Amino acid sequence: MTEKASGSTRRRGADLERAIYAATLNELAEAGYADLALDRIAQRAKIGRSSLYRRWSSKQDLVAEAVTRALPPMEETPDTGSVREDLLACFERMHRLLDGLGRLALQAVAAELHDSADNALVTVIRDRVLEPRLQVVLDVLLRGVGRGEIRAEAAVPLLARTGPALLFQHLLMYGTVPPRSHLEDIVDRVILPAARP
Template sequence: MNTPHPNAPLAIPTGNEKNAVRRRPGGRSTRVQVAVFEATIQLLAERGYEGLSIASIAERAGVHETSLYRRWKTKEQLILEAIDRRVAQEIPVPDTGVLRSDLVAVLQSLRLFLQSKEGQALFQTAVATLHVPELRALRQEHWRQRCAHLQILFDRAIARGELSPQVDCQFLLEMLSGIIYMRFFVINEPVDEMLPERAVNLILSGVKPG
Protein backbone atom coordinates (compact mmCIF):
# COMPACT_ATOMS: atom_id res chain seq x y z
CA MET A 1 0.00 0.00 0.00
CA ASN A 2 1.44 3.38 -1.04
CA THR A 3 1.68 5.98 1.71
CA PRO A 4 1.70 9.66 0.68
CA HIS A 5 4.82 11.59 1.57
CA PRO A 6 4.20 13.63 4.77
CA ASN A 7 5.28 16.85 3.01
CA ALA A 8 3.23 16.27 -0.10
CA PRO A 9 0.91 19.25 -0.86
CA LEU A 10 -2.77 18.81 -0.20
CA ALA A 11 -5.35 19.08 -2.96
CA ILE A 12 -8.96 20.17 -2.70
CA PRO A 13 -11.29 17.43 -4.01
CA THR A 14 -13.44 18.29 -7.03
CA GLY A 15 -16.23 16.64 -9.01
CA ASN A 16 -17.29 13.27 -7.66
CA GLU A 17 -14.73 13.55 -4.88
CA LYS A 18 -16.69 16.47 -3.42
CA ASN A 19 -19.78 14.30 -3.12
CA ALA A 20 -17.78 11.70 -1.20
CA VAL A 21 -16.40 14.40 1.10
CA ARG A 22 -19.90 15.67 1.86
CA ARG A 23 -20.66 12.25 3.28
CA ARG A 24 -17.62 12.50 5.54
CA PRO A 25 -18.03 15.80 7.46
CA GLY A 26 -14.86 16.94 9.16
CA GLY A 27 -12.67 15.00 6.69
CA ARG A 28 -9.86 15.99 4.37
CA SER A 29 -11.80 18.70 2.56
CA THR A 30 -12.59 20.44 5.85
CA ARG A 31 -8.96 20.26 6.99
CA VAL A 32 -7.80 21.75 3.70
CA GLN A 33 -10.35 24.56 3.89
CA VAL A 34 -9.33 25.37 7.47
CA ALA A 35 -5.65 25.48 6.42
CA VAL A 36 -6.41 27.76 3.46
CA PHE A 37 -8.52 30.17 5.50
CA GLU A 38 -5.95 30.29 8.28
CA ALA A 39 -3.16 30.98 5.78
CA THR A 40 -5.24 33.75 4.20
CA ILE A 41 -5.89 35.50 7.51
CA GLN A 42 -2.25 35.17 8.60
CA LEU A 43 -0.92 36.61 5.35
CA LEU A 44 -3.42 39.47 5.39
CA ALA A 45 -2.14 40.42 8.84
CA GLU A 46 1.49 40.11 7.72
CA ARG A 47 1.42 41.57 4.21
CA GLY A 48 -1.89 43.34 3.68
CA TYR A 49 -4.17 42.98 0.70
CA GLU A 50 -1.71 44.19 -1.94
CA GLY A 51 0.98 41.75 -0.81
CA LEU A 52 -1.35 38.77 -0.86
CA SER A 53 -1.64 36.32 -3.75
CA ILE A 54 -3.20 32.94 -4.42
CA ALA A 55 0.32 31.56 -4.82
CA SER A 56 1.42 32.78 -1.38
CA ILE A 57 -1.73 31.40 0.24
CA ALA A 58 -1.23 28.02 -1.43
CA GLU A 59 2.39 27.88 -0.30
CA ARG A 60 1.54 28.77 3.31
CA ALA A 61 -1.35 26.29 3.44
CA GLY A 62 0.52 23.46 1.68
CA VAL A 63 -2.11 23.27 -1.06
CA HIS A 64 -1.75 23.12 -4.85
CA GLU A 65 -2.30 26.57 -6.34
CA THR A 66 -4.51 25.11 -9.08
CA SER A 67 -6.76 23.60 -6.42
CA LEU A 68 -7.40 27.05 -4.99
CA TYR A 69 -8.26 28.47 -8.40
CA ARG A 70 -10.72 25.64 -8.98
CA ARG A 71 -12.61 26.50 -5.83
CA TRP A 72 -12.07 30.27 -5.60
CA LYS A 73 -11.74 31.97 -8.98
CA THR A 74 -10.08 35.08 -7.54
CA LYS A 75 -8.16 36.03 -4.43
CA GLU A 76 -10.98 38.47 -3.62
CA GLN A 77 -13.49 35.64 -3.32
CA LEU A 78 -11.12 33.67 -1.11
CA ILE A 79 -10.38 36.66 1.12
CA LEU A 80 -14.06 37.46 1.68
CA GLU A 81 -14.91 33.84 2.47
CA ALA A 82 -11.98 33.57 4.89
CA ILE A 83 -13.01 36.82 6.61
CA ASP A 84 -16.63 35.71 6.78
CA ARG A 85 -15.62 32.43 8.43
CA ARG A 86 -13.37 34.18 10.96
CA VAL A 87 -16.00 36.79 11.84
CA ALA A 88 -18.60 34.05 12.37
CA GLN A 89 -16.17 32.29 14.72
CA GLU A 90 -15.19 35.38 16.67
CA ILE A 91 -18.68 36.94 16.84
CA PRO A 92 -21.08 34.04 17.44
CA VAL A 93 -24.86 34.36 17.73
CA PRO A 94 -25.75 34.44 21.46
CA ASP A 95 -28.99 33.21 23.01
CA THR A 96 -29.36 34.78 26.46
CA GLY A 97 -33.16 34.91 26.33
CA VAL A 98 -33.25 38.72 26.25
CA LEU A 99 -32.58 40.96 23.23
CA ARG A 100 -30.69 43.55 25.25
CA SER A 101 -28.12 41.09 26.59
CA ASP A 102 -27.91 39.34 23.22
CA LEU A 103 -26.94 42.62 21.53
CA VAL A 104 -24.50 43.51 24.32
CA ALA A 105 -22.83 40.11 23.82
CA VAL A 106 -22.55 40.69 20.06
CA LEU A 107 -20.95 44.11 20.57
CA GLN A 108 -18.60 42.77 23.24
CA SER A 109 -17.42 40.09 20.81
CA LEU A 110 -16.98 42.72 18.11
CA ARG A 111 -15.04 44.95 20.52
CA LEU A 112 -12.66 42.15 21.50
CA PHE A 113 -12.20 41.05 17.90
CA LEU A 114 -11.34 44.55 16.69
CA GLN A 115 -8.83 44.88 19.51
CA SER A 116 -6.95 41.84 18.23
CA LYS A 117 -4.17 42.02 15.66
CA GLU A 118 -6.18 39.94 13.20
CA GLY A 119 -9.33 42.02 13.66
CA GLN A 120 -7.48 45.24 12.97
CA ALA A 121 -5.77 43.72 9.95
CA LEU A 122 -9.09 42.60 8.50
CA PHE A 123 -10.65 46.02 9.01
CA GLN A 124 -7.64 47.74 7.43
CA THR A 125 -7.97 45.34 4.50
CA ALA A 126 -11.60 46.35 4.09
CA VAL A 127 -10.64 50.04 4.04
CA ALA A 128 -7.72 49.49 1.66
CA THR A 129 -9.92 47.65 -0.83
CA LEU A 130 -12.86 50.05 -0.99
CA HIS A 131 -11.65 51.05 -4.47
CA VAL A 132 -11.49 47.47 -5.75
CA PRO A 133 -14.54 46.86 -8.00
CA GLU A 134 -14.27 43.07 -7.65
CA LEU A 135 -14.84 43.34 -3.93
CA ARG A 136 -17.76 45.77 -3.87
CA ALA A 137 -20.51 43.25 -4.61
CA LEU A 138 -18.79 40.58 -2.53
CA ARG A 139 -18.56 42.93 0.46
CA GLN A 140 -22.24 43.86 0.17
CA GLU A 141 -23.18 40.20 -0.01
CA HIS A 142 -20.99 39.46 3.00
CA TRP A 143 -22.84 42.10 5.04
CA ARG A 144 -26.26 40.82 3.91
CA GLN A 145 -25.31 37.30 4.92
CA ARG A 146 -24.02 38.50 8.28
CA CYS A 147 -27.27 40.36 8.95
CA ALA A 148 -29.26 37.28 7.95
CA HIS A 149 -27.10 35.23 10.33
CA LEU A 150 -27.97 37.56 13.22
CA GLN A 151 -31.64 37.95 12.25
CA ILE A 152 -32.58 35.15 14.64
CA LEU A 153 -31.82 37.51 17.56
CA PHE A 154 -34.53 39.86 16.36
CA ASP A 155 -36.97 37.10 15.43
CA ARG A 156 -36.76 35.80 18.99
CA ALA A 157 -37.20 39.30 20.40
CA ILE A 158 -40.27 39.95 18.23
CA ALA A 159 -41.77 36.62 19.33
CA ARG A 160 -41.18 37.60 22.98
CA GLY A 161 -42.78 41.01 22.45
CA GLU A 162 -39.51 42.90 23.07
CA LEU A 163 -39.30 44.42 19.60
CA SER A 164 -41.76 45.77 17.08
CA PRO A 165 -41.95 43.77 13.81
CA GLN A 166 -41.69 47.10 11.97
CA VAL A 167 -38.14 47.77 13.17
CA ASP A 168 -35.47 47.73 10.42
CA CYS A 169 -33.14 45.19 12.04
CA GLN A 170 -30.31 45.68 9.55
CA PHE A 171 -30.33 49.42 10.20
CA LEU A 172 -30.33 48.70 13.93
CA LEU A 173 -27.22 46.54 13.55
CA GLU A 174 -25.52 49.22 11.46
CA MET A 175 -26.12 51.82 14.17
CA LEU A 176 -24.85 49.59 16.96
CA SER A 177 -21.72 48.34 15.18
CA GLY A 178 -21.06 51.82 13.78
CA ILE A 179 -20.51 53.15 17.29
CA ILE A 180 -17.75 50.60 17.87
CA TYR A 181 -16.06 51.25 14.50
CA MET A 182 -16.24 55.02 15.04
CA ARG A 183 -14.45 54.76 18.39
CA PHE A 184 -11.80 52.38 17.11
CA PHE A 185 -10.94 53.74 13.70
CA VAL A 186 -12.18 57.32 13.36
CA ILE A 187 -11.84 59.23 16.61
CA ASN A 188 -9.40 56.72 18.11
CA GLU A 189 -10.83 56.81 21.61
CA PRO A 190 -10.76 53.96 24.13
CA VAL A 191 -13.43 51.31 23.72
CA ASP A 192 -14.02 50.08 27.25
CA GLU A 193 -16.15 47.12 28.24
CA MET A 194 -19.05 49.36 29.24
CA LEU A 195 -19.48 50.93 25.79
CA PRO A 196 -21.51 48.03 24.29
CA GLU A 197 -24.02 48.18 27.14
CA ARG A 198 -24.32 51.97 26.91
CA ALA A 199 -24.84 51.81 23.14
CA VAL A 200 -27.45 49.07 23.34
CA ASN A 201 -29.39 50.85 26.11
CA LEU A 202 -29.47 54.08 24.10
CA ILE A 203 -30.55 52.51 20.81
CA LEU A 204 -33.12 50.16 22.30
CA SER A 205 -34.77 53.00 24.17
CA GLY A 206 -35.90 54.32 20.81
CA VAL A 207 -37.27 51.07 19.38
CA LYS A 208 -39.31 49.65 22.23
CA PRO A 209 -42.72 48.36 21.12
CA GLY A 210 -45.55 50.72 21.86
Protein backbone atom coordinates (compact mmCIF):
# COMPACT_ATOMS: atom_id res chain seq x y z
CA MET A 1 0.00 0.00 0.00
CA THR A 2 1.43 3.37 -0.91
CA GLU A 3 1.90 6.13 1.60
CA LYS A 4 -0.82 8.18 -0.03
CA ALA A 5 -3.32 5.35 0.03
CA SER A 6 -2.43 4.47 3.61
CA GLY A 7 -2.84 8.04 4.74
CA SER A 8 -6.18 8.46 3.00
CA THR A 9 -7.81 5.47 4.69
CA ARG A 10 -6.45 5.78 8.22
CA ARG A 11 -6.49 8.25 11.08
CA ARG A 12 -4.26 11.27 10.90
CA GLY A 13 -2.58 13.76 13.18
CA ALA A 14 -3.40 13.71 16.88
CA ASP A 15 -5.90 10.82 16.56
CA LEU A 16 -3.31 8.63 14.91
CA GLU A 17 -0.63 9.53 17.45
CA ARG A 18 -2.96 8.80 20.39
CA ALA A 19 -3.73 5.37 18.95
CA ILE A 20 -0.04 4.63 18.48
CA TYR A 21 0.91 5.77 21.99
CA ALA A 22 -1.89 3.73 23.58
CA ALA A 23 -0.86 0.66 21.59
CA THR A 24 2.77 1.17 22.60
CA LEU A 25 1.94 1.39 26.30
CA ASN A 26 -0.28 -1.69 26.12
CA GLU A 27 2.38 -3.67 24.29
CA LEU A 28 5.01 -2.45 26.73
CA ALA A 29 2.94 -3.49 29.74
CA GLU A 30 2.27 -6.96 28.31
CA ALA A 31 5.52 -7.83 26.55
CA GLY A 32 8.07 -5.64 28.31
CA TYR A 33 10.61 -3.46 26.59
CA ALA A 34 12.99 -6.23 25.52
CA ASP A 35 10.26 -8.13 23.64
CA LEU A 36 8.36 -5.11 22.38
CA ALA A 37 7.76 -5.36 18.62
CA LEU A 38 6.79 -2.53 16.30
CA ASP A 39 4.77 -4.95 14.18
CA ARG A 40 2.51 -5.78 17.14
CA ILE A 41 2.17 -2.10 18.02
CA ALA A 42 1.02 -1.44 14.46
CA GLN A 43 -1.51 -4.27 14.74
CA ARG A 44 -2.84 -2.96 18.04
CA ALA A 45 -3.19 0.55 16.63
CA LYS A 46 -4.74 -0.83 13.42
CA ILE A 47 -2.24 0.98 11.23
CA GLY A 48 0.38 0.07 8.69
CA ARG A 49 3.95 -0.37 9.83
CA SER A 50 5.02 2.51 7.61
CA SER A 51 3.08 4.89 9.87
CA LEU A 52 5.47 3.99 12.68
CA TYR A 53 8.66 4.00 10.67
CA ARG A 54 7.89 7.41 9.18
CA ARG A 55 7.63 8.97 12.63
CA TRP A 56 10.17 7.12 14.78
CA SER A 57 13.55 5.87 13.71
CA SER A 58 13.92 3.50 16.65
CA LYS A 59 12.01 1.54 19.26
CA GLN A 60 13.48 3.57 22.10
CA ASP A 61 12.30 6.85 20.56
CA LEU A 62 8.74 5.56 20.26
CA VAL A 63 8.69 4.17 23.80
CA ALA A 64 10.14 7.34 25.29
CA GLU A 65 7.61 9.49 23.46
CA ALA A 66 4.70 7.24 24.47
CA VAL A 67 5.74 7.26 28.12
CA THR A 68 6.25 11.02 28.06
CA ARG A 69 2.82 11.60 26.52
CA ALA A 70 1.18 9.31 29.08
CA LEU A 71 2.38 11.55 31.89
CA PRO A 72 0.43 14.60 32.97
CA PRO A 73 1.92 17.93 31.92
CA MET A 74 4.59 19.38 34.13
CA GLU A 75 3.09 21.71 36.71
CA GLU A 76 4.69 24.72 38.31
CA THR A 77 6.71 24.16 41.44
CA PRO A 78 4.29 24.33 44.38
CA ASP A 79 4.75 27.28 46.73
CA THR A 80 2.53 27.11 49.80
CA GLY A 81 4.99 28.95 52.03
CA SER A 82 5.97 25.70 53.78
CA VAL A 83 8.62 23.28 52.56
CA ARG A 84 6.68 20.39 54.14
CA GLU A 85 3.48 21.21 52.28
CA ASP A 86 5.38 21.84 49.05
CA LEU A 87 7.07 18.43 49.30
CA LEU A 88 3.74 16.74 49.99
CA ALA A 89 2.28 18.47 46.93
CA CYS A 90 5.21 17.24 44.80
CA PHE A 91 4.84 13.66 46.00
CA GLU A 92 1.08 13.73 45.60
CA ARG A 93 1.61 14.63 41.93
CA MET A 94 4.08 11.77 41.54
CA HIS A 95 1.68 9.42 43.29
CA ARG A 96 -1.05 10.33 40.79
CA LEU A 97 1.43 10.00 37.94
CA LEU A 98 2.50 6.48 38.94
CA ASP A 99 -1.08 5.43 39.58
CA GLY A 100 -2.26 6.77 36.22
CA LEU A 101 -2.75 5.20 32.85
CA GLY A 102 0.96 4.82 32.23
CA ARG A 103 1.65 2.90 35.46
CA LEU A 104 2.00 -0.60 33.98
CA ALA A 105 4.12 0.65 31.13
CA LEU A 106 6.37 2.62 33.47
CA GLN A 107 6.74 -0.47 35.62
CA ALA A 108 7.73 -2.52 32.58
CA VAL A 109 10.30 0.06 31.51
CA ALA A 110 11.79 0.34 34.98
CA ALA A 111 11.96 -3.41 35.49
CA GLU A 112 13.93 -3.93 32.32
CA LEU A 113 16.13 -0.84 32.04
CA HIS A 114 18.80 -2.30 34.28
CA ASP A 115 19.02 -5.37 32.02
CA SER A 116 19.04 -3.36 28.82
CA ALA A 117 22.11 -2.58 26.77
CA ASP A 118 19.97 0.11 25.13
CA ASN A 119 21.59 3.13 26.77
CA ALA A 120 19.78 5.50 24.43
CA LEU A 121 16.45 4.58 26.02
CA VAL A 122 17.88 5.04 29.50
CA THR A 123 19.14 8.48 28.53
CA VAL A 124 15.85 9.58 26.98
CA ILE A 125 13.71 8.38 29.89
CA ARG A 126 16.08 10.01 32.36
CA ASP A 127 16.30 13.33 30.54
CA ARG A 128 12.68 13.70 29.38
CA VAL A 129 10.70 11.99 32.12
CA LEU A 130 12.61 11.71 35.39
CA GLU A 131 15.00 14.64 35.67
CA PRO A 132 12.45 17.44 35.08
CA ARG A 133 10.29 16.05 37.90
CA LEU A 134 13.24 15.59 40.24
CA GLN A 135 14.27 19.17 39.57
CA VAL A 136 10.90 20.35 40.94
CA VAL A 137 11.65 18.61 44.26
CA LEU A 138 15.13 20.14 44.35
CA ASP A 139 13.63 23.58 43.66
CA VAL A 140 11.35 23.11 46.69
CA LEU A 141 14.35 22.29 48.87
CA LEU A 142 16.31 25.26 47.56
CA ARG A 143 13.42 27.59 48.28
CA GLY A 144 13.26 26.08 51.77
CA VAL A 145 16.89 27.12 52.23
CA GLY A 146 15.93 30.70 51.42
CA ARG A 147 13.21 30.59 54.09
CA GLY A 148 15.52 29.08 56.68
CA GLU A 149 13.60 25.78 56.80
CA ILE A 150 16.30 23.68 55.14
CA ARG A 151 20.07 23.56 55.68
CA ALA A 152 21.90 24.73 52.57
CA GLU A 153 24.04 21.59 52.43
CA ALA A 154 20.90 19.41 52.48
CA ALA A 155 19.39 20.92 49.32
CA VAL A 156 21.16 18.50 47.00
CA PRO A 157 20.00 16.17 44.19
CA LEU A 158 20.55 13.07 46.34
CA LEU A 159 17.97 14.16 48.91
CA ALA A 160 15.62 15.38 46.18
CA ARG A 161 15.66 11.88 44.66
CA THR A 162 14.88 10.12 47.93
CA GLY A 163 11.10 10.58 47.98
CA PRO A 164 10.52 9.70 44.32
CA ALA A 165 12.86 6.71 44.70
CA LEU A 166 10.82 5.34 47.59
CA LEU A 167 7.59 5.70 45.61
CA PHE A 168 9.10 4.00 42.59
CA GLN A 169 10.64 1.24 44.69
CA HIS A 170 7.24 0.38 46.13
CA LEU A 171 5.80 0.25 42.62
CA LEU A 172 8.52 -2.12 41.45
CA MET A 173 8.31 -4.39 44.49
CA TYR A 174 4.55 -4.62 44.90
CA GLY A 175 3.08 -3.55 41.56
CA THR A 176 1.12 -0.72 43.18
CA VAL A 177 1.86 2.74 44.45
CA PRO A 178 2.10 3.03 48.23
CA PRO A 179 -0.87 4.28 50.25
CA ARG A 180 -1.11 8.05 50.35
CA SER A 181 -0.41 7.94 54.09
CA HIS A 182 3.16 6.92 53.17
CA LEU A 183 3.71 10.30 51.55
CA GLU A 184 3.64 12.01 54.94
CA ASP A 185 5.98 9.37 56.33
CA ILE A 186 8.45 10.01 53.52
CA VAL A 187 8.39 13.75 54.19
CA ASP A 188 8.23 13.68 58.01
CA ARG A 189 10.41 10.66 58.77
CA VAL A 190 12.97 10.73 55.97
CA ILE A 191 13.43 14.03 54.16
CA LEU A 192 12.78 16.69 56.77
CA PRO A 193 14.87 15.06 59.53
CA ALA A 194 17.76 14.94 57.09
CA ALA A 195 17.27 18.51 55.89
CA ARG A 196 16.17 20.70 58.76
CA PRO A 197 18.59 22.98 60.60
